[in-house]
Amino acid sequence: MPAASQGYAPALSTGASSPGSSVGPYDYTAAIDPALEGAGPSPMPGPPTSYDGAQGFRPDLKGGLDDASPYSSGASETHNQRGGTTPAQNPLTRTEPLNAGTEGMRTTPAYTSAPAKRTKIDDLLLIGGIPLPPITRSTSIAPSTYDEIKNIYATVYAPAIDKFFETRWFQLRGLPRVLSDSRLCDQFACLVDRFNHQRLDDPQATAVTQSLEACVIWGLMNLCRTSAVRNGTNGQGNFYDVHDGVDDAVKRLDVFEHLVSGQYMDSEPPSSDTPRNGSALEDQLKTREREFWRLMGKFLTLRDDEASSAKEIDDTLALCRNLLDSREGRDVMYSIAIARHVGQRMAEFPDNLPHPVGNDEQDARTKLFVAKKFIEDEAMGKGTSQVIQRLCGMAMRSWTFGR
Numbered sequence: 001m002p003a004a005s006q007g008y009a010p011a012l013s014t015g016a017s018s019p020g021s022s023v024g025p026y027d028y029t030a031a032i033d034p035a036l037e038g039a040g041p042s043p044m045p046g047p048p049t050s051y052d053g054a055q056g057f058r059p060d061l062k063g064g065l066d067d068a069s070p071y072s073s074g075a076s077e078t079h080n081q082r083g084g085t086t087p088a089q090n091p092l093t094r095t096e097p098l099n100a101g102t103e104g105m106r107t108t109p110a111y112t113s114a115p116a117k118r119t120k121i122d123d124l125l126l127i128g129g130i131p132l133p134p135i136t137r138s139t140s141i142a143p144s145t146y147d148e149i150k151n152i153y154a155t156v157y158a159p160a161i162d163k164f165f166e167t168r169w170f171q172l173r174g175l176p177r178v179l180s181d182s183r184l185c186d187q188f189a190c191l192v193d194r195f196n197h198q199r200l201d202d203p204q205a206t207a208v209t210q211s212l213e214a215c216v217i218w219g220l221m222n223l224c225r226t227s228a229v230r231n232g233t234n235g236q237g238n239f240y241d242v243h244d245g246v247d248d249a250v251k252r253l254d255v256f257e258h259l260v261s262g263q264y265m266d267s268e269p270p271s272s273d274t275p276r277n278g279s280a281l282e283d284q285l286k287t288r289e290r291e292f293w294r295l296m297g298k299f300l301t302l303r304d305d306e307a308s309s310a311k312e313i314d315d316t317l318a319l320c321r322n323l324l325d326s327r328e329g330r331d332v333m334y335s336i337a338i339a340r341h342v343g344q345r346m347a348e349f350p351d352n353l354p355h356p357v358g359n360d361e362q363d364a365r366t367k368l369f370v371a372k373k374f375i376e377d378e379a380m381g382k383g384t385s386q387v388i389q390r391l392c393g394m395a396m397r398s399w400t401f402g403r
Helices: 119-126 143-165 169-180 181-195 203-221 223-232 239-243 246-259 280-299 307-321 328-343 364-382 385-400
Strands: 093-097 105-109
Touching: 119 203, 119 246, 119 328, 119 385, 143 169, 143 181, 143 203, 143 246, 143 328, 143 385, 169 181, 169 203, 169 223, 169 246, 181 203, 203 223, 203 385, 223 246, 239 246, 246 280, 246 328, 246 385, 280 307, 280 328, 328 364, 328 385, 364 385
Parallel strands: none
Antiparallel strands: 093 105
């Protein structure tokens, strides 16, 4: 392994300390945003090595759930802070007294009706809010840099993207696609250079690095689309790409892109057949995985600016919630869906959303607060990979651009 890339490997195993000097090889496991490191020089650990489905939730909001994680399928279906409920009333409304001194109740909207607005992905990739400098390379990429690109892709990005999409294509088939994409390699090389030489005490420089990393990750995720298009030109897919899940990767990337950019889908992505070649448990888990992603696609076909869709949207999210299975990627997708569906209808969101007053799991503001807090925590370091952190950063940007 090249010396310059040794700082990347621990991101998938153990947290590592930041370099002692302000200039030197970039420690991949250090916080990209210096503000997260605090005022002092104390190093910040890298992404967590394992995922706890309960992280990101306030203990006081979980108090009434008999310690069952709201991410877990074991949590009560009727006590769920994050949207998956079977409520006695529509959770998008609240009841209020008709007037003082009477026992009658009236139902009023909990928030105003407004659809999610479409946002350009390019805007969401600038997570630091600072435009990227032009990426131009007057010379070819050095062999040592190619070695770093290969190493970082194989040990950091590909496993994390596959984990998010619940696929294996990026690890098995992605690297040749990376190396054949000259523009992506140019971006990747610039990112490696910034990792190795940037000053960690320069907030603007780290914001640029953060945004550039998001661009590289997005480019890597889109490789499955390029592969699928190439394979489909002769009327049938490449056997190995299809066998290793390129179709699922493309469908799930489409779902994420539509979700985070405020778009709707015309129809649910077609379901893939679930192979029955594993144990009964493995087949059941694979079925639940596919059903979750199918339902996320269905959610995106429902127009949330139409009052007639409110119940179907809520029912669909409830089904999604019951399929989370403590998978970090699903938790992220579900939380983004809650923020999109509920947040765009609340004037206080995202900057002035108050803490919940009580522990009412049917209250729209409570659900939104918990989902928002989870995404923010994941973006700011609790995400178990840089991929999760950058995707959650894109989701946070969408809250502002989508209003």
